[in-house]
Amino acid sequence: MDAESKISLCQPVKGKGCCACCGLFNCSDISFTGLSHFLLNTTLEMHKQPINLGNPVRDFASLRQRYVFRDHTTFVCPYMGFIDKNTPGCLMHPSVNKGIDGRDYSLYGKEICNDFFCPAYRILDARLQRILIAYTDNWYTYSIGIIDPLSFIWIVKLIEDMAGTAISPENNPADTTLATLINTSLMMLALFFNQLQVPVFFYSEPEYHLHMRLLSLNQNSTHNAKVRVAITQAIDAILNGC
Numbered sequence: 093m094d095a096e097s098k099i100s101l102c103q104p105v106k107g108k109g110c111c112a113c114c115g116l117f118n119c120s121d122i123s124f125t126g127l128s129h130f131l132l133n134t135t136l137e138m139h140k141q142p143i144n145l146g147n148p149v150r151d152f153a154s155l156r157q158r159y160v161f162r163d164h165t166t167f168v169c170p171y172m173g174f175i176d177k178n179t180p181g182c183l184m185h186p187s188v189n190k191g192i193d194g195r196d197y198s199l200y201g202k203e204i205c206n207d208f209f210c211p212a213y214r215i216l217d218a219r220l221q222r223i224l225i226a227y228t229d230n231w232y233t234y235s236i237g238i239i240d241p242l243s244f245i246w247i248v249k250l251i252e253d254m255a256g257t258a259i260s261p262e263n264n265p266a267d268t269t270l271a272t273l274i275n276t277s278l279m280m281l282a283l284f285f286n287q288l289q290v291p292v293f294f295y296s297e298p299e300y301h302l303h304m305r306l307l308s309l310n311q312n313s314t315h316n317a318k319v320r321v322a323i324t325q326a327i328d329a330i331l332n333g334c
């Protein structure tokens with residue numbers, strides 16, 4: 093899969109938007125509740141003080157006074173939020189911000205915001221991208237699959253091996269068992285990440301491979317051994333109705 097993929101991983105469908113490269117997963121608390129709270133706050137602040145009406149530009153420093161971040165050198169954009177009910181995205185994008193493109197107010201600027209493609213675009217092939225979009229329940233488990241695509245590939249292969257069948261979102265888009273298997277596995281991965289106060293999103297493939305090599309589930313390490321076993325047991329219990 094290359095970055096010219098026809099599938100948009102950034103905003104694939106309502107409810108599955110992603111803000112990982114805007115810095116969302118640099119928050120210390122990356123639980124569903126913690127990140128929902130962060131996004132709700134930034135959204136409410138924007139609605140109270142839309143910057144296109146001449147209000148002060150928000151900055152990373154003001155966020156740092158109020159939130160704890162994993163890596164203090166990595167930018168967290170104050171302009172991400174809920175662009176729709178349960179859909180994270182860019183509050184400065186012209187499609188959201190009354191036709192005005194305000195992304196140049198951010199550190200990155202609109203060209204980088206527009207043209208950046210994270211490692212998931214290249215690591216997940218089209219079939220895996222469709223599986224991630226089809227079977228995740230919400231933006232949160234969807235984003236976990238985006239930040240760690242190699243773990244997502246491991247989860248899909250494990251489910252296919254244990255179920256003895258290939259996953260096909262085209263033939264079975266509303267398979268609730270598959271959705272349960274994938275969301276349960278991704279939630280367990282998210283819990284594992286939230287217990288570690290280390291960066292879990294990387295902008296380039298070399299950085300991603302270097303820093304996640306002991307955490308991503310496709311590698312067996314002392315760090316991830318317990319969660320690999322726990323996910324395997326959970327999949328077995330769901331498939332066998334235990």
Ligand code: SF4
Pocket residue numbers: 101102103110111112113114208209210211212238
């Ligand atoms: S992390 Fe990837 S999928 Fe998410 S918004 Fe950025 S480029 Fe898009």
Ligand code: SF4
Pocket residue numbers: 113114169170171172173181182183184185194195196198200201205
């Ligand atoms: S301005 Fe750029 S970095 Fe900030 S939320 Fe929008 S897309 Fe993300």
